[in-house]
Amino acid sequence: MPSTDAWTLLRSLFDAAVAAADPALCVPSNLPARPRGRTIVVGAGKAAAAMAVAVEAHWPWPLEGVVVTRVGHGAPTRRIRVVEAGHPVPDEAGAEAARDILAMMHGLTSDDLVIGLISGGGSALLTLPAGGVTLADKQAVNRALLKSGARIGEMNAVRKHLSAIKGGRLAAAAAPARFVSLVISDVPGDDLSVIASGPTVADPSTLEDARAVLARYRIDVAGRIAAHLADPANETPKPGDPRLARTENHLIATPWDALAAAASKAREAGYAPLILGDAIEGEARECGVVHAGVALSAARHGAPAAPPCVLISGGETTVTVRGRGRGGRNVEFLLSLALALDGQAGIFGLAADTDGIDGTEDNAGAFLGPDTLARARALGLDPRARLDDNDGYSVFAALGDILVTGPTRTNVNDFRAILIDAPPVDRTAVTPSAASAHRAPTPRRDPG
Known part of the structure; x- marks a missing residue:
């Protein structure tokens, strides 16, 4: 014995x-070809900083970008700015980083490339309240969900529908640029639409699903949230959305x-x-x-x-x-x-x-x-x-x-x-x- x-x-x-999920090992071989235009790197998650380091080490051409990671999970980079923000409850640092990331999507052309670096934790870190929802509203809902016993997919159905950047909205904002997202999975079943609330993935969940989760776990929400979730205009991009036609999502490490x-x-x-x-x-x-x-x-x-x-x-x-x-x-x-x-x-x-x-x-x-x-x-x-x-x-x-x-x-x-x-x-x-x-x-x- x-x-x-x-x-x-x-x-x-x-x-x-x-070690099997070390970004230094799984990022380099999955990088796309150099585009004719600009290269923008954006990302969110607990692995985002290490993934950014790996991109910089293996991308000799010009690039720029911003990624957001949990406080204490940063790493030194030269060309990609790393922002540390609150997790599991979102904070203003994460909201500011999300605004910066979304702003970088404006004005891109079909010659440009966006590389997304997505990993677990991105749901809280990449926070940008939609419509009339406030950061305080999202923080309150997040705390309640964390204590409720809700599964990760249920929590993210709510998060996506209260966000201006998750649930496929980040990739939609980058159109017509090519968007290649490298994803490290932290969710059961490796559902790309759930990892970090799927900022680059068409969302199969609905406003009705989000409302059902809140009802199931008896979570009371502010009137602004209830009104937002009741408005069909706030639905997330769905499969087949033409804005996501040039978006690719690649799992590079899994449980x-x-x-x-x-x-x-x-x-x-x-x-x-x-x-x-x-x-x-x-x-x-x-x-x-x-x-x-x-x-x-x-x-x-x-x-x-x-x-x-x-x-x-x-x-x-x-x-x-x-x-x-x-x-x-x-x-x-x-x-x-x-x-x-x-x-x-x-x-x-x-x-x-x-x-x-x-x-x-x-x-x-x-x-x-x-x-x-x-x-x-x-x-x-x-x-x-x-x-x-x-x-x-x-x-x-x-x-x-x-x-x-x-x-x-x-x-x-x-x-x-x-x-x-x-x-x-x-x-x-x-x-x-x-x-x-x-x-x-x-x-x-x-x-x-």
């Missing part, structure tokens, strides 16, 4: 997943790419990987229970995978906020997983956001081991009560099991890996080297 330190292996799987890279790394270490899926959604705590059931079946029965193995999954869970604790969807998933595993020997886990930030805290995610619950209780913490208060961060921080990486400058959604060592054996027959493989390893924190 492999004797690899569990924490070290799990961290290496996460690193492999992130599946990341999971496949992690699976390959696990195989090299002697663990059989089983990818459970790259588009798992639902409440984080419920997903934790389901993942625990699969892990326990593997540990006890050797199915659906026989130990030593690693269960790997991606997607984007949600958290319906009911408490007042510090959390994020990945630590909420892990705390629920720990409670469901109930100290089962030989099972370790990691859950983290590939952008390096789990929610609004300073961590990417956290580690879990067979002793997580016992150690938490020894510190006077009640794991069940902490989960009820959406306070997973406080538990794992107290244990020293928080994973801090800093911004990765890419984003292919959440990454989860559950390592299952061989089933328990007769301890009297275990050699020292084999026993070491069952011993709970010392948690490690990245210096960040």
Whole structure:
């Protein structure tokens, strides 16, 4: 049985997943040919700055542009201006950047080229309220959606219909120029119209869909928003819109790419990987229970995978906020997983956001081991009560099991890996080297 330190292996799987979506690797080979006219680069998302750096490094001809990324996710550039703005709640910096980006689309000709750099997080970062809607209105709706438990596609249906730039409107504004959008996916199913609310993609959702989402989650909105969503003139560009005829959208990195890279790394270490899926959604705590059931079946029965193995999954869970604790969807998933595993020997886990930030805290995610619950209780913490208060961060921080990486400058959604060592054996027959493989390893924190 492999004797690899569990924490070290799990961290290496996460690193492999992130590396598979590194803009330095996936942007250059997807750049279009040089146009006869001007080249404009625009973009939004947590990977936007790193993508801009990659474009500059491989585009020797003249270009100009603006991209907007999350505060702390910037990178030094020479020709493309990088703006840092608020996320997950939009702010004035993002609105100003969106105005600048939209202004650059005016007056373009059929000889010109626009390169779009789109990644997860762009929905909040590329904010430009439409009509009579104000930034404060959008901030209030965004906060309510984030707490509601709504899925990313539902949230973005609302965002697109309150925006002057998303839902295909950015590409429409660039016509008749050619628009080539390079997209790093962070959404389940890689739906281009959902990633960053699809600023360069015809929008299949409708004003009626947006109103239905607000009703479904009982979100009260300002009268200006209700009036805007009731006006048919505010519908987004739809498939077949002639303004989008010269727009191309190319997926250059996806959650599946990341999971496949992690699976390959696990195989090299002697663990059989089983990818459970790259588009798992639902409440984080419920997903934790389901993942625990699969892990326990593997540990006890050797199915659906026989130990030593690693269960790997991606997607984007949600958290319906009911408490007042510090959390994020990945630590909420892990705390629920720990409670469901109930100290089962030989099972370790990691859950983290590939952008390096789990929610609004300073961590990417956290580690879990067979002793997580016992150690938490020894510190006077009640794991069940902490989960009820959406306070997973406080538990794992107290244990020293928080994973801090800093911004990765890419984003292919959440990454989860559950390592299952061989089933328990007769301890009297275990050699020292084999026993070491069952011993709970010392948690490690990245210096960040």
